[in-house]
Amino acid sequence: MKPYPFFLLFVAITFCNICIGQSYKSVSTESLDEKTFKKILNEQFSSLITGKSETGVGNFISLDLEKTEANIEGNLITKQGQILGLKASGNMSDGVLSKFNNSGSEPKVSLEGQFHIMNFKNPKNHSLTYFDESYQDFKKKVDSVQNKFRVDSISIKYGQWLTNLKLKSEKIKNVIQTLNKRLTVDKNSAVIDSLKYAIALNESDLKINDSLIKTYNIKNPNVSLLEDLRNSKSKWLKKTKPEIELYSFNFHWVSIYYKVSINNFKLFDPTVLFQNQVLDSHFIGQELKVQFNKYNWTKEDFKTFFYIIGISFSLTDNLSDLTMKEITETTNYGTNPGDRSISDKYNAFLGNYQKNLKQIKFYGDYYRFLFKNNIIALHFYPELQLRDNTKPITNIGVGFLFAFKDKEKDAKSIVNAELYYDFFDVTKNTMTDSKLYNKDNIGLRLTLPINFINK
Numbered sequence: 001m002k003p004y005p006f007f008l009l010f011v012a013i014t015f016c017n018i019c020i021g022q023s024y025k026s027v028s029t030e031s032l033d034e035k036t037f038k039k040i041l042n043e044q045f046s047s048l049i050t051g052k053s054e055t056g057v058g059n060f061i062s063l064d065l066e067k068t069e070a071n072i073e074g075n076l077i078t079k080q081g082q083i084l085g086l087k088a089s090g091n092m093s094d095g096v097l098s099k100f101n102n103s104g105s106e107p108k109v110s111l112e113g114q115f116h117i118m119n120f121k122n123p124k125n126h127s128l129t130y131f132d133e134s135y136q137d138f139k140k141k142v143d144s145v146q147n148k149f150r151v152d153s154i155s156i157k158y159g160q161w162l163t164n165l166k167l168k169s170e171k172i173k174n175v176i177q178t179l180n181k182r183l184t185v186d187k188n189s190a191v192i193d194s195l196k197y198a199i200a201l202n203e204s205d206l207k208i209n210d211s212l213i214k215t216y217n218i219k220n221p222n223v224s225l226l227e228d229l230r231n232s233k234s235k236w237l238k239k240t241k242p243e244i245e246l247y248s249f250n251f252h253w254v255s256i257y258y259k260v261s262i263n264n265f266k267l268f269d270p271t272v273l274f275q276n277q278v279l280d281s282h283f284i285g286q287e288l289k290v291q292f293n294k295y296n297w298t299k300e301d302f303k304t305f306f307y308i309i310g311i312s313f314s315l316t317d318n319l320s321d322l323t324m325k326e327i328t329e330t331t332n333y334g335t336n337p338g339d340r341s342i343s344d345k346y347n348a349f350l351g352n353y354q355k356n357l358k359q360i361k362f363y364g365d366y367y368r369f370l371f372k373n374n375i376i377a378l379h380f381y382p383e384l385q386l387r388d389n390t391k392p393i394t395n396i397g398v399g400f401l402f403a404f405k406d407k408e409k410d411a412k413s414i415v416n417a418e419l420y421y422d423f424f425d426v427t428k429n430t431m432t433d434s435k436l437y438n439k440d441n442i443g444l445r446l447t448l449p450i451n452f453i454n455k
Helices: 004-023 034-042 044-048 096-100 132-185 189-215 225-242
Strands: 058-063 071-076 082-090 106-115 126-130 246-268 278-298 305-316 323-333 340-350 357-370 376-385 392-406 412-422 439-452
Touching: 034 044, 034 071, 044 278, 044 392, 044 412, 071 439, 132 189, 246 323
Parallel strands: 246 340
Antiparallel strands: 058 071, 058 439, 071 082, 082 106, 106 246, 126 246, 246 278, 278 305, 305 357, 323 340, 357 376, 376 392, 392 412, 412 439
16 A cells, blocks of 8 residues: 555645635734633643644543553643643553463553643734624623722722821821910910911911812722732633633644653574573663644534644664564473473564664644534544664554543543554555554553643
């Protein structure tokens, strides 16, 4: 089977959706606030979380039943609007068979660091549209709060001014009281006239001051400081804005991944001495990936899609090209026929094992969501591997994703289940009798998305 029609189909679909995405006229908006962004990640982005690290931004736990692989991933949103992620994985290097015998297989483990350059604070990286009724209702609430803020601000400012006027009145009264005391004891007529004149001036100032107090005696609100009032308004906006009902959004971002994996396995060489035929081995692989992501989500049925295009640079081995054999070790207890014996079975790989091979991989993922609330998606994910000492290898995967939605929040997935089929080495460039990874297989991935903390 030639891989080129698949890649041409993928490129054509991608190009069409780029055009569709660009044809949308977005109504929107100021830059996203963090609370609204987290709400979108917790709800609309939850449908993309399938256990494949390339397609999800979020916190999750997943299990791949065919590969006996478990994954756990956590993400953190920075103040600059970027997302940092860490994913840990573990699975059996010799595949499904290890589950059904006491092979003593050691797991393959990996740790992956992720950096998603989303910058939700930059309007160039996203567009949002809201249902008009919901958005207008929000604007009315904002206008009401803004008007109240202005009135309360004026009240606070007048309240501070009134406080100063009252303090001034108290000072004038004290001065008048002091002058009256001197007036009762002083006998000099010139001094008495001067004191009376000073008392009259202060009484005139006091009268004017008291008149101002009566005129502008506005009741001071409970929030006594402008800063407290501003904080109160800001908290209200953060709480209320995410409640606007989204109609659609369009996000694009770049992701960078760095992965280290440790794989333990056994090699089998029947051409050497018996005691040296089975060798315990391990390999530490490294991989760097860079990819472009685009997510176009809408409330309309059949119009939501997500795709990625990426390139990977890795240091790997050719274990996937080797033939896997089941080895049986038998220990006899006794010299007579029929005496007790114990057998121990395990898997080992036969062939010319090579490590520290350089590999470049081009890959893509495409999801097209179907039906109401985007509960089902078709998934297509091809890749092309270029590795040292090996002909180009083309793998193609297709999947059927079902998202079990929250009854109260229909955009949020509680559990994602994906039934997938992988076509390995469709050009048959690495023919062997039986290989672990390069045989077509069908599998099921179950994923439990976990919310970002939304304060």
